[in-house]
Amino acid sequence: MSASEENKAAVRDCFEQASQGNFDALHAIVSPDYVCHPEEARGPQGLAEMVQVYRDALSGLNVTIEQQFTEGDYVATRTTIRGRHDGDLMGTPPTGRDVEFGGLTISRCRDGKIEEEWELVDVTTLLRQVGVLPELAEA
Numbered sequence: 001m002s003a004s005e006e007n008k009a010a011v012r013d014c015f016e017q018a019s020q021g022n023f024d025a026l027h028a029i030v031s032p033d034y035v036c037h038p039e040e041a042r043g044p045q046g047l048a049e050m051v052q053v054y055r056d057a058l059s060g061l062n063v064t065i066e067q068q069f070t071e072g073d074y075v076a077t078r079t080t081i082r083g084r085h086d087g088d089l090m091g092t093p094p095t096g097r098d099v100e101f102g103g104l105t106i107s108r109c110r111d112g113k114i115e116e117e118w119e120l121v122d123v124t125t126l127l128r129q130v131g132v133l134p135e136l137a138e139a
Contacts, residue, residue: 002038004070007109012065012074014040014047014107019063021055023035023048039119057090058083058099073110079103081121092132101125 001009008016010029017025017137026044035042041050055061061083069076081101108116129131 004075006112007075007107008068008070010104010109010112010114011077011107014088015063015065015077015079017096018047018051019055020060021052023051029114031110031113034115034117036117038120048119054081054083055084057087057094059086060084063103073108075107075109077105077107079105089126089130092127092130095130097130099126099129101129 014026016031017023017029023029023044026047026134030044030047036047036050039050041047051137058081061081064080064082064084065077066080067076078106079102081103083098083099085092085097085099088094098102102125103121105120106118124133128135
C-alpha cells in the first residue's frame with residue numbers, strides 16, 4: 001500500500017471510529033501531538049471531546065465520506081454529516097429534526113498517523129435546519 005493510500009485509510013478509519021464513539025481506537029490513528037484547527041483540539045482526547053459535542057447533540061450520527069484526495073502527506077476529505085437533533089446543540093434545545101450538513105477536512109499525516117487537521121463544518125446549514133438561523137429567501 002502506498003503512503004497516500006495508507007494516509008487515506010487512516011483518515012477514513014478516524015472518521016469511522018470517532019463518529020461511532022470508539023475513542024480508544026483514536027490512539028492508534030491520531031498522533032499524541034495532534035492538533036485540529038481552528039478548534040485547537042489537541043491529542044486523541046481533544047479530538048474525542050470535539051466529536052462528543054456532536055454525538056451528544058445528534059443521535060444516529062453518521063459521517064459519510066463523499067470524496068478524498070491526497071497530495072504528499074495531506075488528505076482532503078469531503079463529508080456529509082447526518083443525525084437527529086435530540087440533544088443540546090451549542091445552547092439550542094433539542095428539536096427532533098433530522099439534519100444533514102457538509103464538512104471538509106484537510107489532514108496532515110506522518111508515519112500512518114494524523115498529526116494535524118484543518119476542519120470546516122457547515123454550521124450555518126446545521127443551525128438553519130434546527131431553526132436558530134432563518135432560511136434564505138429564494139431569488
